[in-house]
Amino acid sequence: MFSKYALNTRIGFFLAVRHLRRASIWTTGLIVFVMVLTFLNLVVVSGILVGLIQGAVDQVRYEFTGDVIISALDDKKYIENSPNLITLIRSLPEVEAISPRYSEGATLEANYKTRKETDKPNTTGTQIFGIDPRNEDIVTGLSKSVTEGAYLAPGDYDQVIVGQFLLSQYVPVDDPNFAALDNVEVGSKIRITIGEVTREVTVKGIIKSKVDALTRNVFMADSQFRSMIGRTDGNVDQIAMLLKEGVDPALVRDKLKLSGADQFAKVQTFEDAQPKFLKDIIDTFSMLGTAFSSIGLVVASITIFIVVFINAITRRKYIGIMKGIGIEGGAIELSYVFQSIFYALLGSVIGLVLVYGFLVPFVASHPINFPFSDGILVAPLDLTFFRVGLLVTATIIAGYIPAWMIIRKNTLDSILGRN
Amino acid sequence: MIETKNLIKTYANGDLETHVLRGIDLHVKEGEFIVIMGRSGAGKSTLLYQMSLLDEPTSGDVVIDGHSTREMSDAEEVLFRLQKFGYVFQDYALLPELTALENVVLPLIMQGLSKREANIKADAALTRVGLGERLHNIPSRLSGGEQQRVSIARAIAHEPKILFADEPTANLDNESSDVVMDIFKELHKAGQTIVMVTHEERCAKLAEKIIKIDDGRIVSVTENGRGEFL
Secondary structure: OOOHHHHHHHHHHHHHHHHHHHOOHHHHHHHHHHHHHHHHHHHHHHHHHHHHHHHHHHHHHHHHHEOEEEEEOOOOOOOOOHHHHHHHHHHOOOEEEEEEEEEEEEEEEEOOOOOOOOOOOEEEEEEEEEEOHHHHHHHHOHHHHEEEEOOOOOOOOOEEEEEHHHEHHHOOOOOOOOOOEOOOOOOOEEEEEEOOEEEEEEEEEEEOOOOHHHHOEEEEEHHHHHHHHOOOOOOOOEEEEEEOOOOOHHHHHHHHHHOOHHHOEEEEEOOOOOOHHHHHHHHHHHHHHHHHHHHHHHHHHHHHHHHHHHHHHHOHHHHHHHHHOOOOHHHHHHHHHHHHHHHHHHHHHHHHHHHHHHHHHHHHHOOEEOOOOEEOOOOOHHHHHHHHHHHHHHHHHHHHHHHHHHHOOOHHHHHHOOO | OEEEEEEEEEEEEOOEEEEEEEEEEEEEOOOOEEEEEOOOOOOHHHHHHHHOOOOOOOEEEEEEOOEEOOOOOHHHHHHHHHHHEEEEOOOOOOOOOOOHHHHHHHHHHHOOOOHHHHHHHHHHHHHHOOOOOOOOOOHHHOOHHHHHHHHHHHHHOOOOOEEEEEOOOOOOOHHHHHHHHHHHHHHHHOOOEEEEEOOOHHHHOOOOEEEEEEOOEEEEEEEOOEEEEO
16 A cells, blocks of 8 residues: 555654654754754855945945946946937836936045145045936935034035045044045035036035945035036936935946947946955955854754654664564664754744744844944845755755664664663 | 574673673463563573564574565564564563553554554453553553553463563552463463563463573473473
């Protein structure tokens, strides 16, 4: 009626269920606890390591580049044919909002009114962005990063918001190579020089963020910026795009490229625009996470091995009796394998609930405050299930080997407790 | 039905050799109740283990229904033990996490019976030994005598050709011993072939053939009270 393997599986399952049902709840609890910790070690350690970089990537995406960023070609000063490109972008149904930006290198100077002839000028170099405050806020939520003073209004004249690291009181280290303006706060007057044009402006707000593009740059209303740089042709330097929810940025990038946009500009998703070192760090941290996780996996395997070995050796007599009355060794081995699978699966299920029901949403709403990013927990489902598979496989092997070692001993020696 | 031919069992420990069985020739007929007796260390349990294929002799042969077991593979021996033999051990040898019913059901499932068939047979076997009301008790909730009866039920549930019992009453009080021996008596009356090792004379009285061994040799065979020294 049943093949040998089906019978062994049936008996193995029968024995495993009875053993688990009547095992000490403390023992089972402890083993499952080890499995949960192993699972968390597998998923969370690498998830946090990758997440602290991913947090930085996400912040750059949500606070500066948007989902897709279009910028001038390397050999061009600005995006040629910008008005047509903007019209094309706005016609795409996937696009929620865009923020065209002007950008130029500039020198900032403070305390010029009180400076003596012999004093060193209080200056610093920076990049200034001319933005439509309303569009920029929709795309990047820039106003939320202005934590002192106020955000720009569309009609603001001679007013700027300044990144915190351009002001010496916010620079954590006194680096002689890193110039910052002294004694500048909200309401201070500073001088901006772009090429030959110099203008005095008032600091309306200070930007605090972990995104360098915000904290080391200056933003002003585009209407005024255009007059400073003398650009009246409507060509801009950057266009940050916010896409509708669920839209794949790569899809829009490819669509724009197909429409010929890449003849005039670099079209990149937020991921494409990441510096290579950031991608390398993500890969490195992922590798480190895998290495740490592997150690956890080995520890869990050894734990299961010891648990099953002790269990099997203390039950050696009963194993001998089972073999004596005609139960196949394979069936007894399978009973230990099923028990190991149970421990690994239960540990993984509890771990999954903890990770996706608690940790991921919690860390997403309360990011870990790393110095350079708001770290999140990166736990993609496919990778997590791969790790569950790893845990179960390691546990099966760790459960099978000791059972096999005990079961292959002589039946009568096992029954009589002889070595 | 079962025959041993010049059965020799020697244990070696370094240079030291211990001769436990020194050429046993024995014939058990179908339906016979045979008791093997002897002082401690005489080799009676070792003989039982060789006859029941739980151990391999150093030399000689065990022939069952005309078939030599000498060349049997491990898998064939396991199958043989499962299908043809039943075992009752001195210390009951029940699996502690299984109920009485589950202990009896286990080898039946291994024989390929469905859960329902196995339960019916196990229930019948336990009822036969007087434990029909205690099917769902785990061994630790049963007395020694009850545990031994579960062990007997497990041994007979699949209607084995031969029932081997190794000192089945050694751990029991007199009352429980009597109950267990009554079961053996009933089984024998129903035609069950039984080979039992015991050191208790009153248990031996039930058998129709008593084989006494000493120093690994059969020293006497007593049939129906008629002793014959070898």
